[in-house]
Amino acid sequence: MSKSLQAIRGMNDILPEQTPLWRYFEGTVARLLDNYGYRQIRMPIVEFTELFKRSIGEVTDIVEKEMYTFDDRNGDSLTLRPEGTAACVRAVLEHGITGGGQVQKLWYIGPMFRHERPQKGRYRQFHQIGLEVFNLEGPDIDAELIVMTWRLWGELGLRDAVKLELNSLGTSESRGRYREALVEFLSAHLDKLDEDSQRRLKTNPLRVLDTKNAETQAVLVDAPKMADYLDDESRAHFEGLKARLDAVGIPYVINPKLVRGLDYYSKTVFEWVTDKLGAQGTVCAGGRYDGLVEQMGGKPTPGVGFAMGIERLVLMLEALDKVPEELSRQVDVYLCAFGEAAELAALALSERIRDQLPNLRLQINAGAGSFKSQFKKADKSGALYALILGDDELAQQVVGFKPLRGQGEQQSIAWDALAAHLATCVVQG
Numbered sequence: 126m127s128k129s130l131q132a133i134r135g136m137n138d139i140l141p142e143q144t145p146l147w148r149y150f151e152g153t154v155a156r157l158l159d160n161y162g163y164r165q166i167r168m169p170i171v172e173f174t175e176l177f178k179r180s181i182g183e184v185t186d187i188v189e190k191e192m193y194t195f196d197d198r199n200g201d202s203l204t205l206r207p208e209g210t211a212a213c214v215r216a217v218l219e220h221g222i223t224g225g226g227q228v229q230k231l232w233y234i235g236p237m238f239r240h241e242r243p244q245k246g247r248y249r250q251f252h253q254i255g256l257e258v259f260n261l262e263g264p265d266i267d268a269e270l271i272v273m274t275w276r277l278w279g280e281l282g283l284r285d286a287v288k289l290e291l292n293s294l295g296t297s298e299s300r301g302r303y304r305e306a307l308v309e310f311l312s313a314h315l316d317k318l319d320e321d322s323q324r325r326l327k328t329n330p331l332r333v334l335d336t337k338n339a340e341t342q343a344v345l346v347d348a349p350k351m352a353d354y355l356d357d358e359s360r361a362h363f364e365g366l367k368a369r370l371d372a373v374g375i376p377y378v379i380n381p382k383l384v385r386g387l388d389y390y391s392k393t394v395f396e397w398v399t400d401k402l403g404a405q406g407t408v409c410a411g412g413r414y415d416g417l418v419e420q421m422g423g424k425p426t427p428g429v430g431f432a433m434g435i436e437r438l439v440l441m442l443e444a445l446d447k448v449p450e451e452l453s454r455q456v457d458v459y460l461c462a463f464g465e466a467a468e469l470a471a472l473a474l475s476e477r478i479r480d481q482l483p484n485l486r487l488q489i490n491a492g493a494g495s496f497k498s499q500f501k502k503a504d505k506s507g508a509l510y511a512l513i514l515g516d517d518e519l520a521q522q523v524v525g526f527k528p529l530r531g532q533g534e535q536q537s538i539a540w541d542a543l544a545a546h547l548a549t550c551v552v553q554g
Contacts, residue, residue: 135249
């Protein structure tokens, strides 16, 4: 027997029962970003591998172990994008839209790919909404990104379930001085570091700070602190960010071990974390990357951005029972028609109603069927009301109107009055 076809491990179908919540979340974010003056950009999901090696860093876990990389038929090394910032920077450079100091406030949405061990909230194909801002260097734009996410959590009902963690990584020069001090300290305690941290000490020592190994974490208690090595510019920037968050009333904690897993970050880094999803605690994260555009061949260009994981935030909405009740209903009104003449009239009537009420979710019965079978389908659809059109109704140019989810008797409504009646009833329902 042939093996049944299945999705690739860690790459999941999003079924019709799930998509309403995804669309609600994505639509909420899109409206918010529109209101703040951000514009959408769409990039390919495949890029030259060199793009990610140059931007993310060749000794990061993503590049070393997690990327989906392959040679195409021309012999070029290509990679399914593991994150969006590098691709966005490539796009703005290629099209010259940040030249001359032009401010760009951009956002994107789509799948990312990393070969990780799949678990709840962590998948090999996952979806992100990302946001990038170019040519603004002050702490005011850093604050705006965080304020926007705070507003989003409020709209979704998630504020009590998330916590903001902040840190500053300083400039590349101050970070270099800190890296030297950290390496010197950790080298003196090498025997107490876990194997992964020993490897990172030689390749990417700042990543040792976010180890999950308890023994290594105990060593880090006495390690040098990044804050002691910040340059004056970075320190002033960080103080400016905190002052703005304080002015809005957004609570936060300073996490000196917050470094993020990508090499391009500088100055501000932040994460929104939760304890509602088990091990996968980060739902939104980002920071400033002032050297990345220049590193990728452009002119010096300040940049800052973040990305949020759609799967994790959808899981949070479900876990905390924050899914809007109306998402469970895909149909407002179900139109039953009996007989060929009634079916023809029902088609014309339904289109007239759609013209008058473009937001009404109206489903017309297909496949004919008896009175009992059509009403069974109407009830299964989740509709609030059933409309009934048979020979008698056709002769009188009325439609039967029957509530399916509450009190009320069936009544007859004239065709000309139906749109106004539905507008009132569906809104109230």
